[in-house]
Every structure is written in C-alpha cells, then in structure tokens.
Amino acid sequence: MEKRCPFKIFRFSFLIVILCLTTVNFSYAQSNQIITLNGEWSFKTDPYAEGESSNWFSKDVNTASWGTMSVPGNWDLINEYSEYVGDAWYTRTFTVNDAITAQQLRLVFQSVYNDAKVWVNGHLLGEHDFGFLPFHFDINPYVNPGEENRLTVLVNNVFKSGAMWNWGGIRRPVWLEITPKTRIEFQHIDAVPDLIKGTAQLGVKIVSSNSSNTSKQITFNINIKRQGKLVAKGEVKTTIPANTIKHIVNWSYTLPKSKVNLWHFDFPNLYESTVSMSDSNAMLHSNSDRFGIRKLEINGLKLLLNGESIRPVGLNVVPEDRFTGNTLPLERIKEDIDLMKSLGANMARLSHVNLPKEYIDYLDEKGILIFEEVGLWGKDMLVDPDHPKPKAWLEQIIENNYNHPAIVGWSVGNELGMTSKNPKVNAYVKGAIELAETLDPNRIAVNVSNTANNSPKEATMYADLVMLNAYQNWGKKAYGTWENHKKPIFMSEFGKVLNSEDPSLGDVPAEEILNQLRNKEYILGGALWAFNDYRSTYHGKEGWKTPESQNRAWGIVTSFREKKKGFYSIQKEFSPIRDLTILNIDTKKRTAEITIQPREKLDIPANILRSYQVQMILFDKDFNPIEIQTQTVKTIFPGDTALDLLLKWNKKETLSMVEVSFLDPQDYKVHTELVKLNVPKQPKITFVNTANSGIRVFYDKSKDAESYYVQYKKDSLSYSTEVTTNDFIEIEDKKIKQGELWNYQLIAINNKGESVPSEVKKIIKDEDELPPIVWNTKHTDNGVFIAFSVSPYDYLYEIVYGTSPGIYDKELKTKVKGVLNIPNIKKGTPIYYKMRVIKQWGFASEWTQELKSE
Structure with missing residues (x-):
C-alpha cells in the first residue's frame, strides 16, 4: 500500500536515552531539573537556503524582521506556510546560572521533522534526521552562565515518503535537562x-x-x-x-x-x-x-495472551489532525485511543511512524497491543543487511520503548517486496528479525508484507507471525499466504478504496472483508486501514485519489474526528459480541428484555470476556438521562450459547429513549443499541442556499431523530432525496429548472418512524454558485480552524468575521485548501463568520449562513 513512513537517517552517531521528567505536560518521572523551552520562537523561512552562508545561526543574529512560531508546532498550520517545503529557522534565547552549568546540562528535542541542525551561541552541536525520534546534546562547553545564550535550529521538511503529509517544524517539546554528572x-x-x-x-x-x-x-x-x-x-x-x-x-x-x-x-x-x-x-x-x-506467544496457530487464545482486531492510525498537525498534544492522543477502545480495538501495527512516549504510555494504561516499526517501505536502498542505518533505527526504538507492555513486537519493515524490488530483502529481514529477538527475546519480531502470498521464499518465512496487508481478495490472499508459509496470519492492513469526507457517506465494507477472514483457523485477526483521514496530496490510482481538500479519506473519522458512517460499521464488526438485541421494552412493567449473542470460536474478534457489563440508560421526554441500570455479565467464552437478561428500572417518568450498551471492564461502550420510543417531532428548515447546480437545505439536528430526507414537489411531480445524518441536504436534480418554484419539506426519521413533514419552504433555483460546505470548526490556542469542502473549480476562499452576531469587521482571503486558520483569536472568545468561494472564472458564490465558534 501507499506509504507513509517519512523518515530519513541521521548523519552522525549519538546516544538516545529514555528521559523521565517531573514537570507538567510530560509523562515522565525522574529527578531531573527541567527548564522548558516551549513557547514562541523567532521564525523565518529560507526558500533559497541562504541562511547558513548568511550566519543566521550566529549568537548576535538580528531577528527584527523574523516572525514567530509556536514550539511545539507545525508551520503548515499557518495559512502563509500551509504548503511550505524547505529550510526554516527557529531561534530563541535562554539563561542559566553557575549552579546549573556545574551539573550535566542537556538540550533535549522530543522530535523535529525531519532534518535538524542545532547551534548554541554559534557553535554547531550536530545534526539529526530521524523526524519522529528524540535526540539530545550535552551543551555544557557552549553555555555562558548568567548571560543570554542563543539556541538556533535549522529545520528542513523536504523528506517525504508515501502519502503522508510532511508536517514541518519543531513538532514536539524542547527542554533543558539538568542532572548530576x-x-x-x-x-x-x-x-x-x-x-x-x-x-x-x-x-x-x-x-x-x-x-x-x-x-x-x-x-x-x-x-x-x-x-x-x-x-x-x-x-x-x-x-x-x-x-x-x-x-x-x-x-x-x-x-x-x-x-x-x-x-x-x-x-x-x-x-x-x-x-x-x-x-x-x-x-x-x-x-x-x-x-x-x-x-x-504463538502456539501452533494460536496467539496466546497470558496463556489464553485471542483473535484480536484493531486500526492503523496516521497520528495527526488538521488543527494541531502532528504535534500530538495529549488531548489528541487520549481522544484517539479512547475512540479506538470504544471500537473494540485491542491489537494493531498501530502506526508506521514511531510514536512519542506519551502516546504509548496511554496505550499501556488503556490496553491496545501494538508493534513498533522500522519505517522502511517498498523499494529502498536501506533494505540491505550490511547497511548500518536500519540496525541503528531498530536498536533505538527497542532501547527507547523496552518497558511498555502495550508493545508486543517489533516490525523490521513494511511491504519490502520480493527480491525483484529489493535484491537483499531476505538477508535483511532475516538479520533484522534475529537482531530484534536478540535485543528483546520476550517480544515477537515480524516483517509486514503484501507479497507473502506470492512465494514460499518471500521474507515472511523468517517471522513466526505473518503480518499481511490486503486491499482486495482478502480471503484469497490470506489463503495463498497460508499455503506458502503455514503460519498464523494477522491482517495488519485491510481496506478497499477511499470512502468520503462526508460523514454521512463515508463507509467501509467491514462486513464484506471480515466475512472473508472469519472462521479460518490460520487467520487470527486484523486491523483496518485507517482510523482517521489525514492530510495528503497523494494522487494514486482510481479509488485512491486524494480529494482537492487534501483530506485523504481512508478514515472512519474525519480529520476533525467527526464519526463517519464507517465508524458504526466497524464498531458492529469489531464488537466483542456478535449481537445485542433489545427484544422488548415494557414501559408499564418498566422492564427490558435483552439477548446477547457471543462470538463463535473462530470468529474475528473472539476472546474470553470477563467482567463485562450491560448498561441501560433511560432518558426523559427531553432526552435527559434520568436513570442508569448496570448488570455484570457472567464470563463469556467464544462459542457460548445466547445469554438472556431482564433489566428493570425504577423511574415512572415518560421516556423518550432507552440506550443499552455492552461495557468492557474499563467502561468503554463497545456495542450500543438505541431505541427511540416516539417518532421525531416536526423538523424545521433553517437556511437555504440556491444555485444553478443545486439547492442546499439546512436544519438543526434533533436528539429524537437519527436521519433526515427532503421531499420536493411541483404540481403533480414529487421526489425524495437520499437519507442523511448531516445537518444539510443538497438537491442536485436536473428536473428542477432555473427560475422554477418548487415546494420543499424536511422529514426526520428514527427507529419508531417518520416525523410530520416540516412546513413547506418555497424555493426557486437561480444562477448563483453554492458556497463551500463547512464541515467543522475548532478553536485552539493557535486560533480558529475551519474545515470546508473544496472543488477543483475553486479559485479563492473568503471569510468575513467578527465577535458579535451580524457584525463582520474583519476579512480573510486565502487559497489554502480544506482547512484554513483564523489566527490571533483567543480561546474562549466567540467569533461569528460567513464563508464563500470565488470560482476560477471569477464569480463569487453565495455566502454560507452565519456560523459561530467559541
């Protein structure tokens, strides 16, 4: 598959250590004194690479003409640098006293993407070209106590591999670490x-x-x-x-x-x-x-965790979003892992890129088994047993991450192919796996393959567990691999084609794929590609082409982490139980009859379930939760017969909804069924955009509805749109002619039925252009980020905004695609804005409705 592993090898030798801190924002615990160097640094791009020859690293460099950039951060988040590739300079000053310089003083970078050169007071400390790994320098000889010291970093983000975005910058925290010698x-x-x-x-x-x-x-x-x-x-x-x-x-x-x-x-x-x-x-x-x-451990065709067979499932992650880039603040880490746990995820080759300690710490806390990987991919000159760089890479990630229980194995490369692509691939994989097993005999060493089905001599023969990637003919490819290697298989990547940025349309054929893998003893489980959409301009073959918005739509959540339709498809197929059925709700007796159907022995997933619970939440007529009933379920083994439960409640209030969930021992809802007890109330159309290409109808979503559609009529003609879960519906029907008056009504749907149609809205299609669809708005410390749809016919995007409704005293015009940034808006300060697009022929669209961000 496309990839996704933007690393470059460092050009000098250095020692990497696991650093354990006591300060806020770091999940370390060591008796080190820490001086953080996070914050605003002076920043300047250098597109013509003239900074070194002009001594921009000197102690007395004049930064009056420089801008500023947040550390940690990515410059690509700023409109002006959203697609900048090349050299960029960061500089700041710091002061230390004599007592500090009498100890060991280290300058620590948790990660810089991708190439870094570092100076202190004009002295070159060294270089580092591993864009996702930590590094440090001992700086005692170059620091002047009691004086202002200048730290300068030259960063270059040109290196790129595969479809992932090469986010530039000092992307993770920086600090001075003071310890005894x-x-x-x-x-x-x-x-x-x-x-x-x-x-x-x-x-x-x-x-x-x-x-x-x-x-x-x-x-x-x-x-x-x-x-x-x-x-x-x-x-x-x-x-x-x-x-x-x-x-x-x-x-x-x-x-x-x-x-x-x-x-x-x-x-x-x-x-x-x-x-x-x-x-x-x-x-x-x-x-x-x-x-x-x-x-x-692997025992025959079984994968055993603590002596018990597991048949796990998981997801691959591209660790980034469109409003914090790949800086991975702790809130991003926790939200993503919590969402994955709610999907029943318990094992994956989680990411091609090496993750920071905080990420793996949270995996340790929540329980997802992962394989960390040496990010070689495809045809690569480093696939060579005599090349020192992959060995150094493997040694470093093992040294850094040795203690994490979430890490159960090391991958020595991804899709390295047959010998026709990499002539020394077999020798490389054999040697790398042997090295990993020597350095860490208590974990599994693997090689991720997309060609193991082609030959029994493929490099997979050196691993005890096959990690197989497939995007079509999943069962056939797995069977061919089994015939060649006679080893248990974990589908480390499975998928088909890109889905959609539209959450209502973005689905994956989860049932189709998993049904080809289930009930085969040699297939242990699998992981979806991918959990999230990610930024990219990767073109790809048909079905794999990135949209104009630069949001590569492999995910079951968007770049802004809105759940797509595919989220629920995967949740159903990844559920630790085959089904949970609400057979009957008796509001008079205040009881609910529930049936739980366990997984079969060779299902995927199929694990022993201990200390799971069934939880019922009751909602009053206004959809406020008023009572929670929880019942622990006996231990469930794969292959058990169905389990019937009777749940009772106490409140006598009129109910609007009952939610029944299957909870894992950490209280994640891994399977949920909702029952609405009344049809939705009559909805209301709140705003309409009209254009020559179609009509866009907006409405406020209601808790009593699950989806919506629009009926539109003229004379004896009557039509209906497809059902959607969005807060808008777009009608693109050539039968509706420009200048014609049609009647439109909105209908809401839930499991109980349909609402009364909304009041008729009379709409005339005109010659205008539709504005972008605003998918989401996010307010961060770096301003307001707005995600919007993009067409290849767009020229320029325009935002007008202000801090009061209807008063727009500021304006922004930009060519940034997919997600733009309104800077200098303090978090907590509301802004009100409208957006439109100017098309490539110079015609401006209608404005969106007024939107608000807080």
Whole structure:
C-alpha cells in the first residue's frame, strides 16, 4: 500500500536515552531539573537556503524582521506556510546560572521533522534526521552562565515518503535537562510470568553514566510498586569509572503469586520501578518507569495472551489532525485511543511512524497491543543487511520503548517486496528479525508484507507471525499466504478504496472483508486501514485519489474526528459480541428484555470476556438521562450459547429513549443499541442556499431523530432525496429548472418512524454558485480552524468575521485548501463568520449562513 513512513537517517552517531521528567505536560518521572523551552520562537523561512552562508545561526543574529512560531508546532498550520517545503529557522534565547552549568546540562528535542541542525551561541552541536525520534546534546562547553545564550535550529521538511503529509517544524517539546554528572540513563525491565506457578520473574537492567573525572562508588536501590504499594525491593552496589558513557548492572527478583496482576488489554495492570542512585554522601539521581507483567506467544496457530487464545482486531492510525498537525498534544492522543477502545480495538501495527512516549504510555494504561516499526517501505536502498542505518533505527526504538507492555513486537519493515524490488530483502529481514529477538527475546519480531502470498521464499518465512496487508481478495490472499508459509496470519492492513469526507457517506465494507477472514483457523485477526483521514496530496490510482481538500479519506473519522458512517460499521464488526438485541421494552412493567449473542470460536474478534457489563440508560421526554441500570455479565467464552437478561428500572417518568450498551471492564461502550420510543417531532428548515447546480437545505439536528430526507414537489411531480445524518441536504436534480418554484419539506426519521413533514419552504433555483460546505470548526490556542469542502473549480476562499452576531469587521482571503486558520483569536472568545468561494472564472458564490465558534 501507499506509504507513509517519512523518515530519513541521521548523519552522525549519538546516544538516545529514555528521559523521565517531573514537570507538567510530560509523562515522565525522574529527578531531573527541567527548564522548558516551549513557547514562541523567532521564525523565518529560507526558500533559497541562504541562511547558513548568511550566519543566521550566529549568537548576535538580528531577528527584527523574523516572525514567530509556536514550539511545539507545525508551520503548515499557518495559512502563509500551509504548503511550505524547505529550510526554516527557529531561534530563541535562554539563561542559566553557575549552579546549573556545574551539573550535566542537556538540550533535549522530543522530535523535529525531519532534518535538524542545532547551534548554541554559534557553535554547531550536530545534526539529526530521524523526524519522529528524540535526540539530545550535552551543551555544557557552549553555555555562558548568567548571560543570554542563543539556541538556533535549522529545520528542513523536504523528506517525504508515501502519502503522508510532511508536517514541518519543531513538532514536539524542547527542554533543558539538568542532572548530576553521574546519573541513570535508563532502566530496562523484563517481567515474565510463570503461568503455571502464578509467579513472575523480574529483571531490571540499570544503565548509568559518569561524565566526571573521578570514579564513583554507587548504591542502587530498586523499589517496585503497584497502585502505590511496595511489592518488591532490592539493592545493587557498583563502581562507575570516570568518563563512562554506559555502565550496566542487573537486579533480579521473583515476584510471588500474591503480588502478580497480569497486564491484559481488558485489565491493563501497571507496576512502577523506581531506581535511586546514591553515593556515600547523598542520593544523586533517580529514575522511574512503568511496566506490565504479561506474556504474548504463538502456539501452533494460536496467539496466546497470558496463556489464553485471542483473535484480536484493531486500526492503523496516521497520528495527526488538521488543527494541531502532528504535534500530538495529549488531548489528541487520549481522544484517539479512547475512540479506538470504544471500537473494540485491542491489537494493531498501530502506526508506521514511531510514536512519542506519551502516546504509548496511554496505550499501556488503556490496553491496545501494538508493534513498533522500522519505517522502511517498498523499494529502498536501506533494505540491505550490511547497511548500518536500519540496525541503528531498530536498536533505538527497542532501547527507547523496552518497558511498555502495550508493545508486543517489533516490525523490521513494511511491504519490502520480493527480491525483484529489493535484491537483499531476505538477508535483511532475516538479520533484522534475529537482531530484534536478540535485543528483546520476550517480544515477537515480524516483517509486514503484501507479497507473502506470492512465494514460499518471500521474507515472511523468517517471522513466526505473518503480518499481511490486503486491499482486495482478502480471503484469497490470506489463503495463498497460508499455503506458502503455514503460519498464523494477522491482517495488519485491510481496506478497499477511499470512502468520503462526508460523514454521512463515508463507509467501509467491514462486513464484506471480515466475512472473508472469519472462521479460518490460520487467520487470527486484523486491523483496518485507517482510523482517521489525514492530510495528503497523494494522487494514486482510481479509488485512491486524494480529494482537492487534501483530506485523504481512508478514515472512519474525519480529520476533525467527526464519526463517519464507517465508524458504526466497524464498531458492529469489531464488537466483542456478535449481537445485542433489545427484544422488548415494557414501559408499564418498566422492564427490558435483552439477548446477547457471543462470538463463535473462530470468529474475528473472539476472546474470553470477563467482567463485562450491560448498561441501560433511560432518558426523559427531553432526552435527559434520568436513570442508569448496570448488570455484570457472567464470563463469556467464544462459542457460548445466547445469554438472556431482564433489566428493570425504577423511574415512572415518560421516556423518550432507552440506550443499552455492552461495557468492557474499563467502561468503554463497545456495542450500543438505541431505541427511540416516539417518532421525531416536526423538523424545521433553517437556511437555504440556491444555485444553478443545486439547492442546499439546512436544519438543526434533533436528539429524537437519527436521519433526515427532503421531499420536493411541483404540481403533480414529487421526489425524495437520499437519507442523511448531516445537518444539510443538497438537491442536485436536473428536473428542477432555473427560475422554477418548487415546494420543499424536511422529514426526520428514527427507529419508531417518520416525523410530520416540516412546513413547506418555497424555493426557486437561480444562477448563483453554492458556497463551500463547512464541515467543522475548532478553536485552539493557535486560533480558529475551519474545515470546508473544496472543488477543483475553486479559485479563492473568503471569510468575513467578527465577535458579535451580524457584525463582520474583519476579512480573510486565502487559497489554502480544506482547512484554513483564523489566527490571533483567543480561546474562549466567540467569533461569528460567513464563508464563500470565488470560482476560477471569477464569480463569487453565495455566502454560507452565519456560523459561530467559541
């Protein structure tokens, strides 16, 4: 498949560490003093690459003509730089005192996309070309205590691979880290359960350094806690020689059965290991990291988690949106993972790009199994066993992410193909898998393939688990792979073609695909491509062409995270149960009869379900929740017979709706059925745009309706539109002639039936042009972002806006496609705006209705 792995290899050698912080906005916990360098930096693009020759990195550079840019951030979010590709410069100053420079001072970047050169006070520190990985420099020799120090970064975003957008900028946080010169670099924790005895063997490898000129006699104290309670402790003594970069000690412990709580995607139990370093005088440094105790293994054709068969499902994610780019603030991380959990997701090769620690931390907390990947794709000169770069990449991601229980495997590449494309692919994959298994023997090493069905000699032969991508003939391709390799298969990507930006139309053939994969012992599960739409200009073959809006519509949620029709299709097919049926609701007896149908043994998904619940929410006549009834369901095994439940409630109020959901042990609603008890109330048409191409009717959506359609009549002629879940309906019917008067009525629908049609709206089609459809509005710290439809016939977009209704004292004209930014609007300040498009022949469309953003 197209890809999606925008990395470039760094040009110098450096040490990457897992950094553990105590400050707000970072999910680390280490005794480091942190000085954040986030905020507004001076910024200047350099399209002719003249900055270095003009010494823009010098300590005394004049930035009076420079603009500003937020760090972390992406310059592509700003209208003026929305499609800028090339060099761009960031600079700022900072001050440190003598006490700080007496310690070890590191400058840490969590991620810069893609190529970075870094200077402090005019001294080049080095370069880094891994656009999604952290890096740091020791800067003690270049810092002047008590004075203003200048930090300058040259960023280049030219490198691009596949369909993903090459978001430019210092995309993740930057900080100064102050520690003693003798310090802990990281710890690696192995936690292997004995599933028969119920115990767990813990092994902690402590890696430390000593940049001072004297050796240090050190004591390490290890404390293991769960939910704040100490479950194990130990001590290790050692001597760290002077000027040592990497010093290793090990500690092991057998955790008794009474202290073992296994990590599972339904029960993500976490422990914390805190290692303290001290000498004879005092504690010098400490490091804390979380881990889980779990075992994932392949047994014949079964994938076992903690000894039990799982047949998991998941989604692939492009970690970005159109209003924060790929900066991945914590709210974006949590919203996406929470949505995936509500879809029943529990395993995926989640993303081609390497994720920041905060992202994987939340996966640890919520329970989704993932494979981190070396982002080689397709025909690539790096697919070579003798090339040092892929090896360094693999070593780095394993070192960085070793302790995360959510990570169950390492992928050494994606769709690397047959030897006709990469002559050394087999040797590369064999060597890379062996290296991964050596560095981390407790995880699975894989190679993601789209050609394993072609030959038994394909590189998949070196992995114990087949990761297979397919976009047509899913069952046939899986069968061919099975015939060639006789190994269990996880469909790491499945899909068909792009769907639609329109949430009401954006669907995926989930049932069609999964029915080709189900009930085959050798197919363990699969992951959809993709969870979300993402920015792109990728052209592709028919069915794979990105719309003019630059929103590549593979997703089941939009770039603004509005749920599409496909969201509910996937939720149904990914549900841990086959069905939940509300057989009868008796409002007089105040009871509801429910039937739960479990999955079959070889279904996808098919897992043992413990501590799941059925929840019923009752809504009064105004759709306010008035009572919640929850009942725990007995443990359900794949292949069990149907389970009948009788739910009762107490309130005697008149009800408008009953919602019955199947809850997982973390209270995610993984299957929901809604029953409306009355037909919808009469809807109202609120606004109309008329044009020579059609008529667009708007209305306010109501809680009592699920969908809408429009009837339009003239004389004896009567027609109806398709049903939609949007808040507008567009009528493009050539039978409606310009200048003709037609009668339009809106009808709302729910499971109970149809509403009374709205009052008649008499509308005449005219010669105007329709404005863009405004899909969504989002107010962030960087202003207001507006998502809108784009036509190839558009020339220019115009926004008028103000802070009071009907008063538009500001104006913006832009050629930015798909999502534009209105800057300098403080969060919480409402704006009122209208939008129109000027077509390529110079004719301006009608305005949209007035819209509001807060």
